[in-house]
Amino acid sequence: MSRPIIRFKDFTFKYRSQKEPTLKNINLTIHEGEKVLIVGPSGSGKSTLAHCINGLVPFAYEGDITGSLTINNEETKELDIFSISKYVGTVLQDPDGQFIGLSVGEDIAFSLENDCVEQQEMKEQVVDISKLIDMENKLHASLHELSGGQKQRVSLGGVMVDDVDILLFDEPLANLDPATGKHAIELIHDIQQQMNKTVIIIEHRLEDVLHCPVDRVIVINDGEIVSDTTPDELLSSTVLESSNIREPLYVKALKYAGCQITPELRPSHIDTLKIDQCKEKVLAWYESSEQQKPIKKTAPILSMENVSFGYRDGESTIKNVSFSIDQGEIVSIVGKNGAGKSTLAKLICGFEKVDTGKIYYHDQEITNDTIHDRAEKIGIVMQNPNHMISKHMIFDEVSLGLVTRGVPEAEIKQRVEDTLKICGLYPFRNWPISALSFGQKKRVTIASILVLEPEVIILDEPTAGQDFKHYTEIMEFLLELNKRGITILMVTHDMHLMLEYTPRAIVIADGQIIADRSAVEVLTDHELVEQANLKETSLFTLALRAGIDEPIEFVNRFIAYDREVRKIWP
Amino acid sequence: MAVEMLSYIEKNSPVHRLSGATKLIVFLLWSSAAMLTYDTRVLLFLFVISITIFWLSKVALRDVAFVLIFILIFLLLNNIAIYLFSPQEGVSIYGTSHVLFEIAGRYNVTLEQLFYQFNITLKYFVVIPAALLFIVTTHPSEFAASLNRIGVSYKIAYAVSLALRYIPDIQRDFRTISQAQQARGIDLSRNEKFFTRIKNAISIILPLILSSLDRIEVISNAMELRGFGKKKKRTWYSAKPFRRSDYITIFVSVIIFILSVIITFYDGSRFYNPFL
Structure with missing residues (x-):
């Protein structure tokens, strides 16, 4: 030594x-x-x-x-x-x-x-x-x-x-x-x-x-x-689980399949992993798990038609983008740093005005609506909660949007309290915001948007800087909101998040949409992954190495299963 | 945005090639001279040189137009204020009164007053090109080095240059925050009553301060971890060494400064009096 x-x-x-x-x-x-x-x-x-x-x-x-x-x-x-x-x-x-x-x-x-x-x-x-x-x-x-x-x-x-x-x-x-x-x-x-x-x-x-x-x-x-x-030793133990650290997905999959992970399997990298001893179990698990149903189409709630935009003359950050989001969907927007993801979110909320093209909310055109008008339909949660919080007390912060809209006091109280309950912040309603953790602050910012009752919420990197426990908490909470009928759009770098929570992904490169399909399909398409600076999921590699004929379906089933298991978490 | 308009403008000119410290010294001499003298002949002479140097620097007028207009408006206000508060200043300085026309009470227009205010304006025009040139032709990296070279402590010099550098970042933060707040109905536009607007501005300032404090913590940690403040002195990667042209420039401007002071004071008055 x-x-x-x-x-x-x-x-x-x-x-x-x-x-x-x-x-x-x-x-x-x-x-x-x-x-x-x-x-x-x-x-x-x-x-x-x-x-x-x-x-x-x-x-x-x-x-x-x-x-x-x-x-x-x-x-x-x-x-x-x-x-x-x-x-x-x-x-x-x-x-x-x-x-x-x-x-x-x-x-x-x-x-x-x-x-x-x-x-x-x-x-x-x-x-x-x-x-x-x-x-x-x-x-x-x-x-x-x-x-x-x-x-x-x-x-x-x-x-x-x-x-x-x-x-x-x-x-x-x-x-x-x-x-x-x-x-x-x-x-x-x-x-x-x-x-x-x-x-x-x-x-x-x-x-x-x-x-x-x-x-x-x-x-x-x-x-x-x-x-x-x-x-290798660490991945064979249960320390990660008890410390709320995310295990590599392929290790998780092996555990679900009932494989005993030992250091001899060399689990520290998907390429070194000795898969042979586990192959059968993985296959058996795959056969036994349920097939995932495709999601039903509903009516479009938000759409962009041929939108182009540049911060300066002659420069275009967004080039002729068209897409449509259905009511009740959860969609992620992914791509390289600087590809135009955040700009797209800003255009939707009216922070920036489109140069050409149109934006629709339901059937109604909102291209020329102000930020203020759109805020009641489409809410945006910024990446950094410190950019949004302007009051000392939680109740005041959440009620701010209603107060400025002149909502009667009794109604404000009711709506704020309801929102705080949904967000799990009700017990803290009289606390100063400075006493909260980063994750809780994030919730306050979500609550302050939610209270305006928008039908669509856009989140910029909702889980940046969060550990696995807070990540799961925030995402499960968003899923809960989604079940209440709120359409959710997320701008993210987190491949796990995209895979686990957003059935559909819009991939942006150099201001253009280069793919708009299921997140699993995106993360298993080698060419696309290269083009948009993403990363293939190790689950896909695992499925290939285990000899599963439909690796994409394997990933789908894992995600569904994993989410069920985590829901039972204390 | 205003600050972006005051940023470094890349050109290849004799002015750009001078070291930042030289430009700072010349600027200080120049503005002291312009401040001390009311001698119209000296001012005109300095003005002509200022304009010539500005032309030499190849900086286009429209690059600095925004700031220039801002200063000119300020100058106009200043002139109006001078007249309002002391309409007879020129008369008491030059000792004669050539009335052009009367307005009311002590407010009349005299040649002396016009001449006096013309001198004030001229002072501005002597200093403006020098100030603008120092800012737009000194690379920001060299800025701190120049301050340090003329004797300012390097810690202060660095603080000043960092502050200037963070202005665009803080503007960006401000924009983001104000957009987020507008979405929640906090209106900063003219649609809102003045008092409400002030109150609303406060709700943007708090988050701005918090995020700026975060920024300061990160940068000060980063600087300390890389040894900033360890020694009494430091060297500068981007300082330009003094060359012959620097020495010549400084020498010439010292001469001009001394001459203008001598001409200004030799007859015992800072004013040149054409009315005698």
Whole structure:
């Protein structure tokens, strides 16, 4: 075994503003050259653990530490954040937020500037690093022009320029489309292999990280380490389920089929999985599960006809788009970052005005209606709840739309309370919003839209940044709303969400609709997946490898079965 | 949008090639000179040079038209206010009174007053091209470096340049938030009563502050993790080294500054008096 580089010993940390410690009695050793994945649900303390390693705790976020944490055999609390940053390079989750320079070269150089490196030498070093991350031809490019994957490369370059030993990635997949996420994981793997760095990845999307091999997975729940083992061992245990972390879908399918998962099966990747021992069981499960009925057509509620739009003259973000959504449907809009998904949602709500084309609600044309008029028919929930919340108290926030519409007070009270009950927020109605978790805030924003009784709700990334438990909660809640007759449109990057909850998917690339069919069909169509930066589902691969003749139907049946099982969850 | 209009305009001109620090120094000298003097001859001379340099920079007038119009409106208001509050200022400065016509009471129009306000306007016209040029021909990356070079602490210099840089982002946030709020019936347009509009604006400001605080937390963490603030000094990747043209430019503008101060003050008055 190589040299230990990070060592937590009986480490406990409590934020100054909190009563209970966030990390409790952590004992963890990470060795030089290891690649470690740290997973855990929201609020488990995994981000705090990352902050301890890079020095933000206790130097930026103050609190009380007991026990010891050493990096390179130096006790971190006796160092300062700058010395720690010479050992640990951190790539934060939002590449846009962490760019400091304006051009690629300038951003990579930031750390060198702070070290007072002379300009000439600095330029040479930047060129060297940019070759490593494959950006040497883009040194003068503005960061805004880059794609999501390129941005990730630049932020990696910015920390590698310091020649750190440890690379720490804090939720690297959070804002990337599925294909870009896959490339990011591959890039991290390549860098680790080439440079022999120690790599620590904090993520809750286990299946996506396991795309490339990982030495160890550490599971954190409630501030404690509940598991510290190899991916194969972990997937063979029940730790993930009890910690509310989503297992890879193919593993789930194998479990449903009654296969005993053992480390010998090599379950950490669908390609390494020894499927032979499970084949029969999977086939038997497939035969026994029910065939899914196609959904009945109803009347269209929302349609777009030949809509085109550009933010500036001569530029078109949306090109001649036509589609129609039926009453009671749940539809996802998917595609690359910047393909025009959010713009489409804005056009529907009237935030932007179409250049040409028409929008219909039922049979009525609403192309020229104002935002205010449309809001009573079509509600939109933004990705970031902080962009919507403007009151201190939950009741006031939810009632805001009704108050401005001059609804009588008695009716407001009734409607708000009814909505809060539907959203499971009734017990908190007199709470300040600041006391809520992110997921609950999201619900408040949904409630504040729902109270206006729209027939269609559009959600922009409804589950971004949510762990599996909150994800399931939010999605089941939306499904509940859907059963009450509300039509739901979701803009999303989450392939699981699309597969599980939206029977139909509209795929957008470069401002055009390139596919409009069932989500399962989209995610099993290799060409389409490539074109729109999506990711094939591992279930499909599993079905192929198990020798099922109708892999698409297999995916369908799994989804239906899985949802039934999860409904019984406490 | 206004701020986008005030952003860097990429051109290849002698003005663009100068280092940002040079432009900042020249701008400071230029505006001090224009502020000190009321000497019409000096102002006219500075004005001609200002216009010439503006022409040299290849910046098109329409690129800065929005800001220019904004300043001109402000200038007009300023002139009206001066006249309203002190219609006899020119007379008391120049000591004579050539009345063109009477309006009412102490309000009449004199050549002296017109000349005085013409000088004020001229001051604006001397400073405007210099200020605009400094902003639109200095690459934002170089901005902080230039401030630092003339002695501003690099932390403050960086804070200023980051603040400027985040304005477009905050505008975008503002737009998103205001759209979301409009959908809930919060109207900021003229259809609403003034008082309600103010109240409604507040409901956009709270979320804007919260999301800006988030942004600040992320960026300050990112900066600290990459060693910002570690040392007393720092170097700059995009600072332009001083070249001969920079030294010449600074030298020439110092000469102009000194000359204009001498001409202004040699007869003991900051005003040039054509009425004597």
